[in-house]
Structures are given as structure tokens and as C-alpha cells.
Amino acid sequence: MSDETPDIPQPPPGGNSPLLPPDSGRDRPLFAVAAILVFLACLAALGARGAWTSSERWMSDLEGSLTVQVRPVDGRSAEDDARLAAELIQDLPGIASATPRDRAASEALLEPWFGTSGLPADLPVPLLIDVQLAEPELVDTAAIASALDNAGIMADVDDHGRWASAVARASQLARLLALGLLALILGAAAAVIAFAARASLAARQDVADALHIVGATDGYIAGLFERRFFSLGLKAGLAGAGFAALIAILVAVGGSNADALYFLPELIFAPFEIAALLAAPLIAGLVAALSARLAVEEELRKRW
Template identity: 60%
Template sequence: MSEPAVPKPPAGGNGRLLPPDAGRDRPLFLVAAILVFLACVAALGARGAWVQAQTWTSDLESSLTIQIRPVDGRDATADAEAAAEIARSLDGVRDATARTREHALALLRPWLGEGNLPDDLPLPLMVEVELDSETVRAGSFQPEALQARLDEAGLAATVDDHSRWAAAVRRAATTAQTLGLALLALVAGAAAAVVAFAARASLAARVDVIDALHLCGAEDRFIAGLFQRRFFMLGLKSGAAGAIFAGLVSILVSIGGSPADMAFFLPQWAADPFELVLLALAPLLAGLTAAVSARLAVASDLRGRW
């Protein structure tokens, strides 16, 4: 006795066997779009943290600071100028600028306010040293050599090469990236769980159609494929909506500007191919996640049903 043939999809496609249900699909579409939006924001935020950290680290590594300590009987301004001359005489230094007492007061003003420091209070002066790009790339500049020259000149000066600040920026960027990727993984897991629940609910709502297909000889993989294709299209559409909204939000944030202390936690639009590729892949990844989740959930229920 020959086995019953598996039914073939009708001419109009699988939609007639498993027609969409707007009443159930609309809330699922909205939830999936929100999850894709959050996933894109997390990915763009992690990317923004990396780009911002690279910029800050590059700025720190391409410069160093000389601190001129006030000493009784010496002119701190003259010492700062002398330190700048010594720095400019070294190979690999592009420029050195001696800052005045007014500059030091301006740095303290945001913390202490206007007029809260006495005029005779001794303040250290700063000398900003800029390194040329080739020296930075080669890493050939030795702050110890500059410190030795300053000591030989009898200056009360300390060289800060910003290495500790660069390390702190890298740690902050790594933390922000880890948080962004963890949020991305959590959102993906939540999306898969939501789709699996919706697929099981859709299977229960169409149990009469499923029973009829099974009686006609349809195998479990054929029935699971119907749900897989349906939820793939739903995930594709909701993914496109969420990705477009995330792109618009990131562009608006970048145009409006963001405080420096929030730069690691806001989606930044860096205007490079990464953002375009990410947003273009988001709908496809959402569709694949929905398809796989739906197929696994339906296949599991069908095995328990018969």
C-alpha cells in the first residue's frame, strides 16, 4: 500500500494553508520591531564606544603634559617657557606651548567657581607638548629623556605621558562594549522566546487546519515549514521597521550632539559602512531568528501531539 502523498502548496502559495491573522500578527509585529530597535541601539552604542575611545586614546597618545611646580624664588612663567623650549628641541616633538596662570585658573573655575581662589595662591603651570604622527605610530618617544633634560635644567617639572588616562579610556570602552553586546544577546534571546510563544499560539489556533493536513499525509517538517516561512516574513518586516527607526534615532542624536560623559551610552552615527551594514543585516537576522524559533517551537509541539 503506497504512502499518502505530501500535499503540495496551492498556486497562491502557502498563505492559503496558513493565512495571516492581523489580530495576532499586529501586536507581535510591534513587539518584534521594538526588540530589533533595542538590538540596533545596543550595537550602535557599542560601536560608538569603540570609535569614541579610539579618538580619545589617539588624542592622549599624541600628546603629553609638563607640569611646572611653583617654587619660592623662581618665576613659574619663565620656567614654563624654558620647559617648552627644551621640549621643542627634542626629536619627535611637533610643538610645545607654555600655558599661563590664567589658563590654570580657567581649568579650576568649573570646579571652584569664579573668584574663590586668592591671587597669591601658587598654582602649577602646564606645558602642552604635541608629538608628530610618525613618532606616535612608532612609539619611539621616550618621556624619560625629556624628564632628564628638564632635571638637568634645574626645573621643578614633572612629565605626564597620559598613559594612565589612555588605559582608563580603554577600560571604559571595553566595559561599554561588553554591556552593549550583553544587551544585544539578551534582546535576541527575548525575541526568540516571543516568537516561539507566538508560533505555539498560532499552532493552537489553527489546530483544525493542522489536523487536516496531517490526515492528508503532511509530514511534520512540511507543517513546520509553513510556520517558518510565515514568521520569517513577519520578522523581516518588523526588523526593517526597527532598523529604520534605530537609524533615525542615531542620526538625530549625532546631529543634536551629546554630552561627553554620555558618549559611551548613546547610539552614534559615525557615517561609515559599518552602520549601513548593521542596519541592512538587522531585518535579515530578525527574519532568520523568527524563522528558526518558530520552526523549532512548532516541530517540538507536533512531536508531542502525534
């Protein structure tokens, strides 16, 4: 039985070479996959934040206003009733403003269903009053309905309560989906790095064997892979986060069309978003380093 030992790679003359030098042939596909995962993770994080801020804005809009619908009555002018109703509402506690809308505003709201050709002039169309609340806790919708009824005005008061609960559920679901997607992407990234680290260990098994023979611990060998994959994850994180920032800028610029993007999460550049994009490369490097270290240590325990 021969006592052959693996050949330990020798550094080139005039300098020291790393024990695990970068391998562009193997690292290039892994770099691309890692950058894509970081890009998706950044978009998921920005989307979660956007869903949060959008839902807060929607809830604030709903809770800070209510709508009164004035129904036309034979023998009375709907426009006059709307103006009178706005004046009565304006004098009630907690009301900041009450603005009556004309028939054109009501027809504009009905346009998606009836088209742009307009409604017959003799068709009775309810008129709306936009009520902004100064102190929502002081507003009594029953008192508003009673005041209008006493004035002989046929009206319905909508405090947006039914809409608020639906928006709250939808926003909560959007947040959970975005956070779940973020966790899924992080898990996928860790799995990809662990697989790549095992493949890298198999390709450099001669180096690992030689280091083990000369007394290197498993922790030392795993540390070599940890540093290598930290560098790769950091570079991939910079590329992925940079591309995500570019996409976010394009969406933010295109988001000026509020009618088209009102129900989409806002991608804005507030301090939180900037910090998240700046932290993404470091987080990617740490995830890659930890995944590689754990995978290599597990493989080394099995071998020795």
C-alpha cells in the same frame, strides 16, 4: 467510534488562499513587540560600535600626547619657566610640538572645583605644557624630566599611562556590556517568537491536523509557520531599524556639543553602521523564521 476528520478549509472561489492567512488581531501585538526588540537590538549594536570607535579615539589621544606640569618657584616667573620648558622639550627626539598654557588655562581647568569667581592672584598655580608626540616610541619621559631639572625648572611629566589603562578597562567593559545586551535581546526575541508560534499552532490546530491526515510532513507544516513568521519578522525589522536610524540621526546631530557627550559612545553613519541597519530586518526575519520552525516542529513531534 466515528471516523470523523477535521474539515479542510476551502479556498474562496476564483483564487487560492494561503493555508495560514495573516491574522491582524493576533499579529498586531506581536509585531509591536518584535519591532521594539529590533529597535533595542539596533541601538545596542550601534552602541557597541560607538564604544569601540570612541575608545580607539581616546586611546589614540592619550598615547599621542603627554602633559608637563610646571610648578611655580619663588623668585622665578612661572610663565617664563613654561616657555623655556616648551622650547627644551621641542628639541627632544619624537616630539611634534610643545605648547605652553597660561594661567587662565589652568584656572579654567580648576573652575569645576573652585567656581567661576577666580583664584587669588597671589595663589601659585601650576602651568601646563601640552606636548604632542610625532613618534611615541622615541620619547623618553626620564630624559624630559632630566632636561627640565638641569634647567632649574620644577616640573612633573605625565605620560598618561595611568589614564590609558583606566580608559582601556572602561572601554572594554562598555563593549562587553553592549554585546551582552545585544545577545540578550536576540535571545528574548527568539523566545517571544517561539511562544507566538506555539500559540499560532494551537489556534490553527485544525489546519495542521488536516494537512497531517492528507500526508503532509512535519517539515512542510513547520515551513508554513516559518514563512509566515519570516514575513512578520521582516516587517517588524524594517519598522524597528527605521526608528533606530531616526534616533541615531537625532543623537548624531545633538552630538555636536562635545562637552556634554564626550564620554558617550558616538552614533555615526559610517559604512558599518549603515550596513548593520540595512541587515537588521533580514536578521530579524531569519531569527523569527528559525525560532518559529523549531518551536512548531517540537510541538508536532509531541503531538504525533
